[in-house]
Amino acid sequence: MSRPKAVLVALTVLAAVGLPFATLVIWSLADRWFFPGLWPQAWGLRAWSYVVTTAGGQVITALWQSVAVAFVTAVVAVLVALPAARALGLYSFRGKDAISVLLTLPIIVPPLSVAMGLHLWFIRLDLAESFIGVVAVHLTFCLPYAVFVLWGVFSNYNPDFESQARSLGASRWRVWLRVMLPMILPGVIVAGLFAFLLSWSQYLSTLIIGGGRLITLPVLLFSLMGSGDRPVAAAVSIVFVLPALVALLFSARHLGGKSLAGVR
């Protein structure tokens, strides 16, 4: 990349990611910040000490809940999406177009409506206010996303590699583990990451199905915002964003499709 281009990219990234994040940091460090002031009138660590000490237990519990829900959702989404996406990507069969429309439905219908629609059933099934119930409602839109990502991966996948591996003496199981998985790993990571982040940022559906019993970070965040304490909300927001950011950075090299080269 040439120098001017690199600078441009850096500026874009800074503007898109840095600015909103910077305001969060400033807010979290403000003790007082009233309207006409461009900067806080007084700086301080009040918000952070509140988050770490007074609300510390709550934040840790919420953080743990969020990680657990998002992680389980992502793993289940990828595991279920894999065979479906494989069939969609490799074989042509009747009803394929219909399936692709059906899959977009949960994506375009707001999670709120889905959650409200499912709420009664979940109560009947004893899934309301439970971990499994929240994971299930997150799956309604995380799963289609995962299927779409992996569908793309499998339409660029050459199953002859598997035949070759079988012929060289690998059993069906080992072919999946040692040939298919390494080949589609970047796609699996991207799909899992999408599902994780989607679940991570859910508020309404978690609130409805979780019924206030399952407090994830967004739920905690909203309740803190409701109290009107902006520095505290900003500090919790940073706690909320950081794990997602770490997950993104961790898998950054798999994004952008570069590592998908050579699949065919």
Place this chain on the structure above:
Amino acid sequence: MGALSLKDLHIHYDRQPVVQDFSLDIGDGEMVALLGPSGAGKTTILKVVAGLLAPARGEVIIDGQVVNDRPPEKRDAVMVFQKPLLFPFMNVNQNIAFGLKMRGDDAARRSRAVERILALTRLAGLGPRKVHELSGGQQQRVALARALVLEPAILLMDEPLSNLDANLRQEMRELILTVQSELNITTLFVTHDQAEALMMSQRVALLLEGRLRQVGSPRDLFHRPADPEVARFFGGGNFFRGRLHEGHFECDFGRLPVTAADGNGHLRTATIRPEDIQLATAPVDLPDSFAGTVVRTRFEGMATRAWIRCPFGELVVLTAESALAPGQSVRLRLPPDKIRVFSEASSSE
């Protein structure tokens, strides 16, 4: 190391018959070419032998055992695909060792076997390379090495040279021949290139539209094709009708003494290869000849192909005479010993 016997194979894709009535026996250590145009069903047959596809009917027998119910990994028949299909996440050594690892060989054994096969396939020193750092020819050799290292009873090769340029292809042919005879692996070698089939194998099996049309030595198929379609596939032309009568073939070109078997009085089709027709530009040069006029010519390097109008039809001639011009008068002679009379009255000519 193993004999392969295919008995009456019928293979379908979604009820669509692709290969029918296919039977072929390959002896221990033999190299047989399965020859046919694109779409004839060659890959399909290899996949059935490898166990990657189930036949609708028929048996695959390796070393006297019916292996129809054995999965590919338990067949001792290894297929090398048309594309190298090297695993991109492994280096050359790991690719070659893949089958050994699946089989459970320990690391020391694996590396010994890999070293040996690298040397044999002239890949020595390339072991640590990444797959995408190899040329096309090297990739194909790694693919071959990856199969050879297992020393399978049966080696199945699906047009392994078709993606290589001409020079490299010739080099690879030599390599395959050397390695095959050195390891003495029973080999079924698929190709669509008739010249390749003739030069590579001890026997050739010709497949047209999913049916086995003729099996025999390269000379057999080339000089004694079973029917006009086989002859045409090997570059034959010049089909003409006539009647067998007392050891002679009586046709428009005269009464030609032939060695065809029985069939007195029957209408038959005969052929003569374009390069077997004798051509002379001066009338005195050829006894028993007849006149013709050059219609058009095509220079093909070592020879010139000429279409010549005769009183009884048009003949294609392949001649060393390169100065022919359209409209020129020539004399032609059909040497009787070069004429092939097909035994069945053929429907297609």
